[in-house]
Amino acid sequence: MIIAVASGKGGTGKTTIAVSLAQFLADQGEFPVLISDADVEAPNAHLFLKPKFSDKADVNQYVPQIAEDLCSGCGICADVCQFNAIVMLKDKPKVFPSLCHGCGSCTLQCPEGAIAEIPRTIGRLDRGLSADGLLLRQGLLNEGEPMAVPVIAALKKWKWQTDRIPGVEIVDSPPGASCPVVEALRGADYVLLVTEPTPFGLHDLKQAFQVTRELGLQVGVIINRVGVGEEDIRGFCQANGVPVLMEIPLERKIGEGLARGKGLLEIDPVYRSRFADLWQAVQSAGKAVAT
Amino acid sequence: MKQIVVLSGKGGTGKTSLSAAFAHLAGSGGTNVLVDADVDAANLELLLKARRVTEEPFWGGSTAIIDQSRCSGCGTCQEVCRFDAVSVSDGEYLVDPVACDGCAACVYACPEQTITLEKQQAGEWYISETAYGRFFHAHLLPAQENSGKLVAFIKRQAQDALKEMDGDLMLVDGPPGIGCPVISAISGADVVLIVTEPSLAGIHDLERVLGTAAYFQVPAWVCINKADLYREGAEQIRDICQVREIPLLGEISYDLTIPRAMTAGEPVTLFAPDSGASREIQAIWEKILLKLNDLHPAGTIIQL
Secondary structure, eight states, X not given: OEEEEEOSSTTSSHHHXXXXXXXHHHXXXXXXXXXXXXXXXXXXHHHHHOOEEEEEEEEEEEEEEEOTTTOOOOOHHHHHOSSSOEEXXXXXXXXXXXXXXXXOHHHHHOTTOOEEEEXXXXXXXXXXXXXXXXXXXXXXXXXXXXXXXXXXXXXXXXXXXXXOOXXXXXXXXXXXXXXXXXXXXXXXXXXXXXXXXXXXXXXXXXXXXXXXHHHTOOEEXXXXXXXXXXXXXXXXXXXXXXXXXXXXXOOHHHHHHHHTTOOHHHHOTHHHHHHHHHHHHHXXXXXXXXX | OEEEEEEOSSTTSSHHHHHHHHHHHHOSSSOEEEEEOOTTSOOTHHHHTOEEEEEEEEEEEEEEEEOTTTOOOOOHHHHHOSSSOEEEETTEEEEOTTTOOOOOHHHHHOTTOOEXXXXXXXXXXXXXXXXXXXXXEEEEOTTOSOHHHHHHHHHHHHHHHHHHTTOSEEEEEOOSSSSHHHHHHXXXXXXXXXXXXXXXXXXXXXXXXXXXXXXXXXXXXEEESSTTSOHHHHHHHHHHHHHHTOOEEEEOOOOTHHHHHHHHTSOHHHHXXXXXXXXXXXXXXXXXXXXXXXXXXXXXXXXX
């Protein structure tokens, strides 16, 4: 089962929930738990799980390299490129690698066969075991690189060579509601949307909820920092037939613990039973889909 | 004319609350323009009592459409697609508009020429009037791509307006992260102001956004929000700034007046001018004004 944790607004507690749920499930010891940190622009799960990363891989984008001796200067490559990554300058194509989406259309269409595709590293993947015995893998977009989506896609495809087959995978999604979020959520069996009862929280929850609708995904909501504002998140959830699975009060000690890299279970043992309830709810929702 | 862009790396550190306060402190002289460059989660509008003057569609990327009546079912489109966007159902080749990148590889590869690209509306953009200047903002439709292009687009509109009115300042509330919309937001900036928080996650992401600003050679300043939440963390941020020679403009205490102002829909400096947070933000703003004058003129234009 793949559970994705998402939010429209940043800083609502996605990583807090992803990490705490993973730690709860690892404690149960029923099956290996995998956490995939897909917030490749700002991956933070490792700060809570303190893993030993045992291996890594580059994420490469394949960009065109044009053999000058074969190029006739016809300009078809520049014509077919939708992203202005190839521009004709004085009858010679010039490639702008950071604009390239790696679609391969120029290679396919070049009548002279003058285009090869060479790897360009835009990010990195890491994986390893945490102290709690969790499997953690994360993507890391290189600073200065614009495209997060290929890194997320590569992360999700990165097969784990281990005999510990995860029973549950938890995906920590990036914030927002655009293409990186879509890439992170694709294929999830259930999405936990984390929000807070402020005008920003509600506004951005609506955005994220729309994304899950577009993708046809099952959703439950977690309201964090209850007491920070008065926005009626429950009303929105009720109107849209979405269950509220957990509420976490606004408490300074929680904020202080999280700042130091502690998960909720460590900050307050009461969350053990609350995550048990959450897991129960997610499981039964998952079963309801299966039947 | 100066352009300052507020960033954070980690979300939820207080970018928008501070941007609204800065907009308020910058005053109502009418020579400033404001931009919300977080088009995925555009919240600045909620604090500025903005009155929308214009609303226009934003046409973003394209999606491939297969004309089923002429499709021979050869499967070339599926073979060439690197985004897994083409699937077969009951012998019909279909494009998943969410997965489609609009690269047109299938359009050119189809031997029957049955595939066309159709422009998609990616969002809307607005010009609004506020008490603090003209405000350029946008709304990206959920699950759309090209947020970087939308950011670049509204920033261009704002830049033109600023030039036309011979204005002083463009204040940009940026997105979280370090990827495409952030790079678009940084493009043309004279300086980025990074709002961070003393948490392990905040510090980790601060380093990444500092690296991104350095990559594009845009100067960066830092301020710490919720500074007393984790004192050792705040100390670490001070050290990072010192080592990297980044000006640390000030610190704001953990203060629930900030979310209360958000609930009231006002900049905190208007909502509770005598609160601790407002005084601390005011002090930071005064430093910003002093330092803006010392900056070299032109920002770097980054092509995306």
